[in-house]
Amino acid sequence: MAPSMAGIREGVRILFDLGYMKDLMGEVCSVRRDGTQVRSTIDGEVKILNIKNLRRVRVVGPVEVDGVDNMTYIGNILVTVNPYVDLLIDGLDVMGTYRNQPIASMPPHVYGIAEGMYQNLLHDGVDQVVIISGESGAGKTEAFKRILRHLAASSEGDQITWGSAAQGVLESTPLLESFGNATTLRNDNSSRFGKFVEVFFSGPSIIGARVTNYLLEKSRVVQQSPGERNYHIFYQLLSGLDKDTKDAHYLTSISDFAYLQYGKASKVASRSDPEALQVLLNCWSNLRFTGEDMDLCLRIMSGVLHLGNVEFGERDGPNPF
Secondary structure, eight states: OOOOOTTOOTTOEEEEEOSSSSOEEEEEEEEETTEEEEEEEETTEEEEEEESOOEEEEEEEOOOOTTOTTEEEETTEEEEOOOSSOOSOOSHHHHHHTTTOOGGGSOSOHHHHHHHHHHHHHHHOSOOOOOOOOSTTSSHHHHHHHHHHHHHHHHHTTOOOTTSHHHHHHHHHHHHHHHHEEOOSSOTTEEOSEEEEEEEEETTEEEEEEEEEEOOOGGGGTOOOTTOOSBHHHHHHHHHSOHHHHHHTTOOOGGGOGGGTSSOOOOOTTOOHHHHHHHHHHHHHHTTOOHHHHHHHHHHHHHHHHHTTOOOOOOSSSOOO
C-alpha cells in the first residue's frame, strides 16, 4: 500500500521501523504513490530509501499545523483539540478542497482522514477503518459527523440525492443524538453510548449502512447529576410538540416529570430543543418511518416519563398479602 500517510511530508523527520527490531531516524525527501523516499543514516552510511510500507511511524518534527492550531498529524493519526468555537473550517467549500487530494498535501483535517480512506477504498479495494476516541467533550461526535458527511458527498459527487443511501446515512445522526446524547457538565451534546458504524460501498457509491449501539448509559434515564440533563429526546418532545399531540400522549411540561428534575438543568443555552425536534421529525420522515412508528415512539417516551412519577407508600391496616 502506498504510504500517502497523514503527516508524512517532505522535510518531516520521522522514526520508522523496517523490521530490524529497532527504530531508525530519517528525513522524508518525497512522498509518491509508489513509495516514500527517506534519507537515513544506517551503519554510518547515508542512504536514500524508497519505502513502500512504513510501519510504526512516529513524526518527531517539525509538525506543521498550517494555521489550524487545533489539529495536527502524528503518523496516520489525526490529533485534535476541541476549541468549542466555530473555526469556519468545516463548510462544504473547505470539504471540497480535500477531494482527490493526497492526504499529505493538505493541512491536517478530519476531511483529510475521510478522503484518504475513500481513496484507499477505491484504489486498493480493501476495507477501511477509522477509530474515533477521546475523553468526554473531545469532539468525537462532531468528528464522526464530518467523516460521514465527507464520505456521503464523495459518494454522490457533492450533490447528495434525496432518498439515496448516502442521505439515509446522514439522516441517522440526528436520530441517534436525540435518543443517545445528553447534556453533561463537560459537554452539551455528549454521546452516552458507543457505536460501531459500518458503511457499505459498491464501487464509489454508498449503498447502505449499519449502526450497532452498545453500552448505553441506562441509569441516566432515572437519575442525573446536578447540572446535567436526561436524554435530549424528552426535552425535545415536551418543548416542541404541539398541544394536541402532547394532550393525546398525556404529555405536559418538563417540570411535571420527576425523571427530568434531578439535574435541575432543563434548558441549555447552546441548544434549542424545539428546533432539534423539527430536525428529528424531518429525519424520521426522510428515513420512511410511518405515522404509526412515530406514534408508538411517542407512547413509549410518555410511558417512561409517567413511570418516573409513580410513588410507593405504606398501607395502613393488615397486609393483604
